Each structure stands twice: as C-alpha cells, then as structure tokens.
Amino acid sequence: MITGNSFYNAQDKHKGILSWILSTDHKRIGLLYLTAMFSFFFVGVILGLLIRLELIAPGRTIMSAPAYNAVFTVHGVIMIFLFIIPGIPAGLGNFLLPLQIGARDVAFPRLNLMSWWFYVSGAAVILISLFTGGGPPDTGWTFYVPYSIRTGTNVTLAVFGVFLLGISSTLTGLNFVTTIHRLRASGMTWLRMPLFPWALYATGWVQILATPVLALTLLLLIFERVFGLGFFDPAKGGDPLLFEHLFWIYSHPAVYIMILPAMGVVSEIIPVFARRTIFGYRLIVFSSLAIAFVGYLVWGHHMFTSGMSDLSKVVFSFLTFIVAVPSGIKIFNWVSSLYGGSIDMKSPLLYTVAFIFLFSIGGITGLVNSALATNIQVHGTYFIVAHFHYTMFGGTAFAFFAALHFWFPKIFGKMFRERLANTAWFFLFAGFNTLYFPMFILGWQGMPRRYYDYLPQFHTLQVISTIGSWILATGLFIMFYNLISSIFRGEKALSNPWGGVTLEWKTSSPPPVENFEEPPVVTGAPYRFR
Amino acid sequence: MNKNNDHTIGFKTYIAIWFCLVVLTAITVTVSGLNMGRYGALASVLIASVKAALVLLFFMHLKYERPFLKLMLLVTICTIAVIIGLTFFDIGVRY
Numbered sequence: 362m363i364t365g366n367s368f369y370n371a372q373d374k375h376k377g378i379l380s381w382i383l384s385t386d387h388k389r390i391g392l393l394y395l396t397a398m399f400s401f402f403f404v405g406v407i408l409g410l411l412i413r414l415e416l417i418a419p420g421r422t423i424m425s426a427p428a429y430n431a432v433f434t435v436h437g438v439i440m441i442f443l444f445i446i447p448g449i450p451a452g453l454g455n456f457l458l459p460l461q462i463g464a465r466d467v468a469f470p471r472l473n474l475m476s477w478w479f480y481v482s483g484a485a486v487i488l489i490s491l492f493t494g495g496g497p498p499d500t501g502w503t504f505y506v507p508y509s510i511r512t513g514t515n516v517t518l519a520v521f522g523v524f525l526l527g528i529s530s531t532l533t534g535l536n537f538v539t540t541i542h543r544l545r546a547s548g549m550t551w552l553r554m555p556l557f558p559w560a561l562y563a564t565g566w567v568q569i570l571a572t573p574v575l576a577l578t579l580l581l582l583i584f585e586r587v588f589g590l591g592f593f594d595p596a597k598g599g600d601p602l603l604f605e606h607l608f609w610i611y612s613h614p615a616v617y618i619m620i621l622p623a624m625g626v627v628s629e630i631i632p633v634f635a636r637r638t639i640f641g642y643r644l645i646v647f648s649s650l651a652i653a654f655v656g657y658l659v660w661g662h663h664m665f666t667s668g669m670s671d672l673s674k675v676v677f678s679f680l681t682f683i684v685a686v687p688s689g690i691k692i693f694n695w696v697s698s699l700y701g702g703s704i705d706m707k708s709p710l711l712y713t714v715a716f717i718f719l720f721s722i723g724g725i726t727g728l729v730n731s732a733l734a735t736n737i738q739v740h741g742t743y744f745i746v747a748h749f750h751y752t753m754f755g756g757t758a759f760a761f762f763a764a765l766h767f768w769f770p771k772i773f774g775k776m777f778r779e780r781l782a783n784t785a786w787f788f789l790f791a792g793f794n795t796l797y798f799p800m801f802i803l804g805w806q807g808m809p810r811r812y813y814d815y816l817p818q819f820h821t822l823q824v825i826s827t828i829g830s831w832i833l834a835t836g837l838f839i840m841f842y843n844l845i846s847s848i849f850r851g852e853k854a855l856s857n858p859w860g861g862v863t864l865e866w867k868t869s870s871p872p873p874v875e876n877f878e879e880p881p882v883v884t885g886a887p888y889r890f891r
Numbered sequence: 892m893n894k895n896n897d898h899t900i901g902f903k904t905y906i907a908i909w910f911c912l913v914v915l916t917a918i919t920v921t922v923s924g925l926n927m928g929r930y931g932a933l934a935s936v937l938i939a940s941v942k943a944a945l946v947l948l949f950f951m952h953l954k955y956e957r958p959f960l961k962l963m964l965l966v967t968i969c970t971i972a973v974i975i976g977l978t979f980f981d982i983g984v985r986y
Contacts, residue, residue, distance in 0.1 A: 570970045606978045657970065658977060670981040677977075 367774060367871040385470035386874060390477050391456030392772070397481060398452055399841075401443040406837060408436035413796070413830040416823050419815055426813040430499035431514070433811060435491060437502030438519065442526050443484055445757055446615060449622035450568075451480070451533055453764050454561045456772060458537060460865035460872060461555050463546025463881040468539040476532040483525030490518035501811060503612070506593040506604045510585050517586050520579045527576040530618070534568025537561050546864065548883035552646070555863045555887040556639065559646050560625025563653040567614045567621070571657070575611035578604065605667055609660035617656040619753060620720075621649055623760030624691055627713050630767050631695055632888040633861045634710035635702025639888045641694040648687035648694075655684040662731050666740045674733055681731035688724055692717060707859070708782035712763030715790050719755025723748060726801065744804025750797045762789070765844060770858045774871040775851030781843040788836030795829030863887055900949060908949045915942050 368388045373380040381389055412433055415422045424432065455473065459466055467473050491497040494515035500508055509516050541562045545554065582604070584590045591597025593604045632639045639645065661669060661677030669677075695717055704710070726748045729735045739745060769777055799822040804810075808819050815823065857866040868877050915938050922934045948954040953961060 566966075570967060574974070603978075610974055610978075657973065661977070670985045672984050673981045676980075 366873045367869065368874045369871060371874045383474070385466070385474050387455050387459050387466050387470065387473060388772075388872065390473050391452055391454075393477050394447060394455060394480070395452040397477075397484065398444050398447055401439050401484065405436055405439040405444060406834065408432050408439070410830055410834055412436060413827040415813070416815070417827040418823075419817060419820060427499065429813045430811075431497040434498050434501055438487060438498070438523070440753075441502050441615075442523050443487070445619045445753055446526075446530060447480060447533075448619060448757060449626060449761055449764060450537065450561055450564055450618075451476070451529075453626075453761075453768060454537065454557075454622060455533075457768060457865055458540060458558055458561055459544070460771075460868065460876055461558050461863055462541065462544060462549060463864045463877065463883065464540065464544035465875050465877075467536050468543055469536050472532055473536055476529045476536070479525050479529035479532065483522045483527075483529060486522030486525060487519055490515040490522060494518060503608060504579075504582060505608075506582070506585070506601045509582060510593065517583055520582055524576050524579045524583075527572045527579070530568050531572040531576075534565040534572070536565075538565040538569065541565070546881045546883050552643065553883055553886055556628035556642070556645055556649075557622070557625035560621045560628070560649050563649040564618050564621045567618050567653050567656065571611045571614035571618075574607060575615075578607040578611065581607070602664070602667060602669070605664050606660070609663045613660035613663065614653075614656050616752070617652055619757045621652060623716065623720075623757040624649065626760045626764040626767070627695060627716055628691075629863070630709050630713045630763055631698045632890065633767075633859050634705045634707055634713075635699050636705065636860075636890050637698065637702040637888075638886070638890060639694070640697035640700075641690075642886065642888070644690055645694050648690040651687040652684060655680065655687070659684055659731075662736075665733060665736045678731055678733050678736075682728065685724065685728060685731075692721060692724075708777075708779055708786060709763050709767035709859070711783060711786050712759055712766060715786065716756060716759040716763060719751055719759060719793065723751030723753075723756055726751065739804055741809055742804035743800040743808045743810055746810045747797045747800035747804060750800075755793060755797070759789075762840065767859070768865075769844060769847070770854030771865055771870050771872070773848050773851070774854050774869075775847050776854045776858065777843050777847035777851055781839060785836050785840035785843060788832055788839060790836075792829050792831070792833030792836050796826050796833050797829070799823075799826045799829070862889060900952070900955075904949060908945050911945060912942055 368386055371380075371386065373384065375383050381393060384390065384393075411423065412429070415424055415429055415432075455467070458464075494517075495513040496515060498504075498509075498512070498514045498516045498519045500512060500514075500516060504516065504520060509520075541554070541558055581590075581592050585592055585594070589597075592599045593601050595601070628639060628645055659677060659681045661673055662681045665674050665678075726744070730739060730745065730748060766777065766782055769775070803819055803822050803826075806819070808815055854870045856868065856870045858870075859866075864877075864881050864883070865872075867881060919935060919938050922931065922938070925931070927934060947964070953964065
C-alpha cells in the first residue's frame with residue numbers, strides 16, 4: 362500500500378485554496394464540485410423545510426404568498442440545476458471515471474476546471490438574481506411563458522445563470538465521452554468497462570446533445586423579455602406551446618442525466634456486496650444506451666394538458682411506455698444479481714436497496730402519469746410532486762448517498778461509522794416516505810401543486826408530510842455529521858475495504874496524483890469474484 | 892496528430908465553394924420572393940442545408956476526416972431532425 366503519496370499532499374505551483382480552485386487534477390475538481398453542490402443542497406433543503414412549514418396549516422403560516430412562490434421556485438432551481446444535474450457525474454464521476462478506466466486524468470483537464478468555473482459563475486449569477494432587480498424569480502423552475510415574460514421578478518438574470526450552468530454541463534459531458542473513447546487502460550475493451558463509466562458515457566451523450574437546446578431556449582426567453590421578439594407570443598405570430606416543447610426537449614432528457622449515473626452507481630455497489638458478478642452485464646449496458654436514446658423522444662408527456670394535438674399525445678404516451686422497458690430491465694438485473702449472492706448488508710448496499718424500492722415506486726407512478734386518461738386527473742397535482750421526488754430524491758439522491766458511503770474510503774482514505782450510517786439511513790428512509798407518500802394521496806384527491814393554501818380536507822395529510830420533512834432532515838443531519846466528522850476523525854481506510862474488483866480499488870486510498878503507480882492492464886470482465 | 896488533417900485544399904476549391912455559397916444565397920433570396928406558400932419554408936431549409944454541408948465538408952475539412960468523426964456529426968444531425976420532426980409531425984391535425 363502506498364502512503365504519504367496521496368493527491369492531497371501533491372506539490373503544486375499554487376498554495377492553499379489556489380491549489381484547489383486552479384487545480385486541473387480530476388480528483389480535486391471532483392471534490393470542488395461535491396463541496397459546492399452539497400452547500401447548495403443544504404440551502405435547497407432549508408427552503409424545502411420552509412415550504413413544508415408553511416403548508417402545515419391552511420392559510421398564512423410563516424410567509425406571504427409571493428414569498429412562497431419565490432421559495433418553491435428557488436428550491437426547484439437550486440435542487441435541479443445546482444445539485445442533481447451536475448450531481449453524480451460532476452462530483453463522483455470526475456473523481457472516479459479516470460480511476461475506473463485506469464487513466465491518469467480526464468481527456469481535457471483544463472476544460473474540466475473551466476466547467477467548474479462555469480458552474481460556480483452560473484451559481485453566483487443565480488444567487489445575485491435573488492437579491493437584485495425585481496427579487497427572486499417566482500415562475501417555478503420551468504420558467505413557463507407567458508408568465509415568465511410578464512413577471513417583474515428577476516427572471517432574466519436567473520435564466521442567464523442557468524444558461525451558464527448549461528455550458529458547464531455540456532463541457533463535462535464532452536470531456537467524459539472523449540475520455541472514455543481515448544483513455545481506457547490497456548486491455549479494457551468496451552465490454553470490459555465497468556458499468557458506472559458506461560452510465561457516464563450514456564449520460565455524456567445526453568449532456569452534449571440535449572443541453573444546447575436548453576441554452577438556446579433560455580436565450581430566446583431572454584430576448585423575448587428584453588427585446589420583445591415574439592417567439593412565444595401569439596399576438597406577434599409566436600406560440601407559447603413552442604416554449605414548452607423546447608424546454609422539455611432538454612428537460613426530459615435531463616431527467617436521464619440525473620438518473621443514469623445513479624443507475625451506474627447501483628450497478629457498481631451490488632456486485633461488491635453480493636460478492637458475485639452482475640447479472641446481465643450486456644443488458645445493463647444496452648439498457649443505459651436505450652434509456653439515453655428513447656429518453657429523447659418522450660418530452661411531450663409533460664404537455665398532455667397544454668393543448669397539443671391528440672395525435673401527438675398518443676405518440677408521446679406510447680414512447681413513454683417504451684422507456685419504462687429498459688428501466689425495468691435494470692431493476693430485474695439488479696434483483697437477479699442479489700439473488701444467490703453472499704449478501705453483506707453494509708450501509709452502501711442498504712442505501713442501494715432503498716434506491717431500488719423508492720425508484721420502483723417513482724417509475725411505476727410515472728406510468729400513471731404517462732397514460733393519457735390518468736394524466737388528466739393527476740397533472741399539476743401533488744401526485745406529480747410525489748412522483749418526481751420518488752425518482753429524483755428516492756432514486757438519484759439515495760444512490761448518490763450510497764455512492765458517497767461506498768467510495769468514501771477511496772476519496773478520503775478514512776472509514777465512516779457504520780452504525781451511525783445505518784441510523785441515518787433509517788431516518789432518511791422513514792422520513793422520506795412519511796414526507797412524500799401522502800403527496801400521492803393528496804394529488805389523487807386533487808390537491809394542486811405550487812398552491813399556497815388548501816382546503817380543510819387536505820390538512821391531516823399535509824401535517825403528516827410536514828412531520829416527515831423533519832424526520833428526513835434529522836436523517837440528513839446524522840448522515841452528513843457522520844461523513845464530515847469521519848473525514849477528520851475516522852479510522853484509516855485500507856486501499857480496498859469492501860473487497861471491490863474494479864480498478865479504483867487497486868490503487869491506494871486516497872489515490873496518488875497520477876492515480877496508479879503503474880498503468881494498469883485489464884485482462885478480463887469487470888466483476889469477477891472468485 | 893491525424894494524418895488526414897494534413898490534407899491541403901487548393902485555393903481554387905475554396906473559391907469555387909465560396910462562389911457556390913454566393914449563388915445559393917442568391918437563390919434563397921429569389922425563392923423567398925416567389926410566394927410558394929408552405930413550400931417556401933421547405934425550399935429555404937433545403938438550400939440552407941446544402942450551404943451548411945458545403946461549409947462543413949470543405950471549409951471545416953469534414954470531407955477529409957475519418958468516418959468515425961463523420962458518424963459523430965451524423966448523430967447530432969439525426970438528433971436535430973428527430974427533435975424537429977417530433978415537434979411538428981402533427982402540424983396537419985392541430986386545432
């Protein structure tokens with residue numbers, strides 16, 4: 362085992378904080394992303410708790426209606442654009458992709474640093490937009506016209522911030538796709554590549570091909586607000602539906618930017634803790650690519666009640682049902698991988714199993730949304746809010762937490778406290794379901810999303826949901842306390858504490874600057890246990 | 892460095908392509924004055940595509956690149972085609 366040689370001790374021409382924010386080392390950039398993202402995540406959680414506190418009783422509780430509109434908008438913008446889209450790829454992907462494919466760094470290290478700076482600039486612009494001009498945007502994170510054109514709040518600046526974040530995301534995708542094409546270790550053929558890099562590869566293509574559409578859409582919105590061009594204004598020959606099309610052409614594939622890396626994480630963790638090879642490696646690879654491909658063709662299902670033609674609705678509904686197939690393939694493969702394995706229920710696997718359970722609920726309720734008849738009932742209700750929190754939080758964020766625990770020893774060279782991690786998991790899992798499951802019922806009963814006030818019959822479930830938010834916040838607090846304190850006080854980790862077989866476990870914890878002492882050579886499939 | 896990048900294109904070729912682009916621009920302007928109804932847009936898009944193809948192939952040297960790079964570009968073009976196609980395929984049956 363190599364000691365004292367970790368990238369934390371690297372000699373750089375810069376010292377102190379500059380050796381981080383000007384570093385082109387993918388590991389340092391990954392940690393920069395993780396730090397920034399979880400700082401914003403913390404703000405998003407606080408805003409979420411405020412939303413729930415406001416809704417604990419009908420009428421005004423702690424804030425005015427306009428403030429509530431701003432709070433849920435900023436909660437959405439932060440959680441989507443600053444946390445979950447960069448999320449696993451920019452943070453853990455940056456750290457682990459080169460390690461897993463046996464490379465020294467990503468293909469374009471300087472571009473990688475530039476991506477982070479674009480991310481930070483975009484975040485800064487969004488933060489400035491909250492306190493300048495007409496105040497924080499109040500449109501919801503989707504910036505739908507015509508309201509986003511008419512509102513006096515600071516939409517233009519916030520949208521420009523998101524535009525900058527889009528550049529960051531595109532460059533990261535480009536970097537990863539190139540890295541995977543060019544820098545795989547000797548002997549690592551495409552079908553010997555671990556599944557997390559495969560997921561990042563599929564994600565990278567979505568980032569490259571879909572994000573520019575968002576960038577253009579947001580620029581059009583800015584032009585519309587500043588110059589009154591009329592792309593989305595029927596009085597000038599435009600069409601508001603065009604904005605919805607353009608927005609969701611990006612934002613639905615973006616859902617797969619969020620979830621595909623999470624699926625990659627799950628595919629890494631399960632073989633290690635089941636001590637057996639992954640079931641259906643090729644099908645998992647194929648289904649990642651299929652999700653990335655079909656994910657492009659389904660955006661219209663966000664617009665079933667927006668006034669599209671019936672023909673469009675039928676086609677988009679059908680395509681949406683198809684995208685459930687590769688997701689189902691993955692679920693069955695993961696469960697089959699556990700079957701017959703020697704399961705060691707350590708905390709990374711515990712979070713992973715929670716992912717499978719919660720994501721399955723999120724996925725199956727997605728089919729309720731994609732069926733045309735039921736969509737009319739649940740569109741724009743709490744059912745949707747519950748559905749996307751089950752996929753994005755129960756799915757992506759739980760996988761993110763699983764990944765943080767799984768790779769924590771590799772990243773920091775320390776171990777966290779296992780029992781505390783399990784305690785945190787219990788609070789997170791219980792709090793999550795208490796918070797979001799009542800929303801399915803509320804939505805089915807007709808409670809619209811984004812409403813400040815509600816009818817008395819919804820009160821009980823709203824209270825339960827708010828109590829859930831406190832349990833969930835307790836879980837988050839315990840988890841972050843455990844992880845952060847373990848960075849400083851944790852026991853020293855071995856280079857391979859879980860007995861993993863992919864390349865990142867063959868180097869020291871934390872890895873040296875160059876990642877490997879000798880360039881690794883790959884001679885077989887990635888998940889060979891015994 | 893890819894060997895193919897060393898390919899030099901003659902001055903004459905550049906002039907010829909530039910001349911083609913000017914002629915196609917003139918055709919675009921002429922077509923827009925013909926009042927062809929909904930086919931006018933189709934004609935403009937087709938001419939613009941030919942112009943873009945000429946720029947990509949000669950000025951941006953795509954013609955002399957490896958097939959793999961051409962395939963990558965084809966993926967992006969197909970993506971745009973699918974996106975535009977799915978947005979507008981119902982144009983005949985809209986309310």
